[in-house]
Amino acid sequence: MWRAIASNFLTVAIVMLAAVAAAIAWGKNQYSGLGPLTEAICFKVERGATMRGVAQSLKEEGAIRSDYIFRVGADYEGKAGDLKAGSFLIGPGESMAGIVGAITKSGQSTCGTEVNYRIGVNDAEMLMRELDPATNRYAEVAKFDPAAEAAPQTYVDRLEDPDLRFRVTLAEGVTSWQVVEALKRADFLDGEPGEVPPEGTLAPDSYEVTKGVARAEILNQMSTRQEQVLAELWPGRSDDLPYSTPEEALIMASIVEKETGVPEERPLVASVFVNRLREGMKLQTDPTVIYGLTKGQGVLGRGLRQSELRGRTPWNTYVIDGLPPTPIANPGRESIAAALNPESSDFLFFVADGTGGHVFAQTLAEHNENVARWRAIEAEQEAEQEAGQ
Known part of the structure; x- marks a missing residue:
């Protein structure tokens, strides 16, 4: 009798273990397999959001089939506490694992409406654009130079949108004075920039910022990044x-x-x-x-x-x-x-070659020949311009 009981218990245990293993395998497959989305969406994670709330929202938008499996998978990967605020593009068929990776990795938004203030050598340009998730292409909403023209109404109307993202992009070769003057004209920033940073100490790059952030704080970010670049490259000189x-x-x-x-x-x-x-x-x-x-x-x-x-x-x-x-x-x-x-x-010498690049020379005689050719190209270009007027 006890043998029969033990045998039955063992049989039940094996069946239960097999069922658990099958359930785990099924869950993993659900987590890493193709998701239900048929079209891309732009999904926003609010500041202070929880993984539970995000999972529920994703299920409501049809991006995942099970909020429970989504949470368990995120927890298993050790990413449950790594949520980043932002707007993220989720493509058709994206797996739960892929979505978890997107919303916990860098925190840089990949979709939605964005204002990019681009500071260049000759001017600064405010560009508002919106990503169409279906085509994965940006459409221009508004573009203007705040130093030379008033903001268009389409820009003003959407500036208070709580989902709007902001970015400041600094071009290579811009001077520190130009950066400070341009930041003064950015209407989504706050505070005085302070003194002009020493020349060369601001890193040309693209900076995602929060509306209302202090201008001085952005300059500090630029300075810190340039210090990091120098510190990284200097030992390998x-x-x-x-x-x-x-x-x-x-x-x-x-x-x-x-x-x-x-x-x-x-x-x-x-x-x-x-x-x-x-x-x-x-x-x-x-x-x-x-x-x-x-x-x-x-x-x-x-x-x-x-x-x-x-x-x-x-x-x-x-x-x-x-x-x-x-x-x-x-x-x-x-x-x-x-x-x-x-x-x-x-x-030891170089001069423009007429194509946007340069021609190089070892001796002054070679250089003078190259300069003569460049002068001829300049004269030809000027003649063509005058003929076209």
Whole structure:
């Protein structure tokens, strides 16, 4: 009798274990398998939201089949407490695991309506755009320069939308004065920016911000990020550089930034200036002369005069030896990397080639020939412009 009872108990236990194993396997499959969405949606996670509330909302929107499995899976992965506020694009058939990853990873919104304040060298542009989840494409809502025109009504009407996201994007080569002046005109920011940060210390990048954040706080973020970039790249620098401090490397990086708009040219342009420093030659770069005239407060808007090339300022590298005393703009990561690891070359000169890039030379004679070709291209371009008027 006891043997029969034990045998039956064992049979029941095995069946129960098998059922549990099957249930777990089914749950895992539900968690990682294709979800029920047939079209993409933009799902918002509010600040202070809980995983339970998010799971319920996702089920109501038809993005998941089971809020319970969603919560258990998030907890099993150790992500239940990692919710990030924001708006997230959830694609058709996205699994629960994929959704959990999206809403717990970086916190950077991937959909919804966004205001991107883009600060460039020549102007600043406020761009409001909205992502269509179905096409995964942004549609422009409004665009204007706050320094030159009033905000369009479509922008004003939607500025109070609680779901609106904000971003400040800083272009490479912008001066610190330009950044501060542009931030003063951003109507979604608050507070005075304070003193203009030292030139070169703001990292060109895109910064997601909260409406009403202090302008000084954004500048602090930019400064911190540039410090991080320098700290990361400085230990891997070339051994034989003619400058010995991160500050001097930042000066060189800013010159490289202003001399070429072609990314792949940066290490070669840096090599020219490094070679000149090694040879004891003056750098003779126009952007430094321009900075000496403007102090970074705006764009010169014309060509340099011969008297200006001969005029003495601390930044006129046609007159002074070595590097100028400060950077002449805020260089991006790639220009800093080029200044720290310039290409190996024998070039001492370069001039524009008419295509947006430059042609390089080892000797002055070669350089003069290249300059003559460039002058001919300039004359031809001017003639074409006059003919078209």
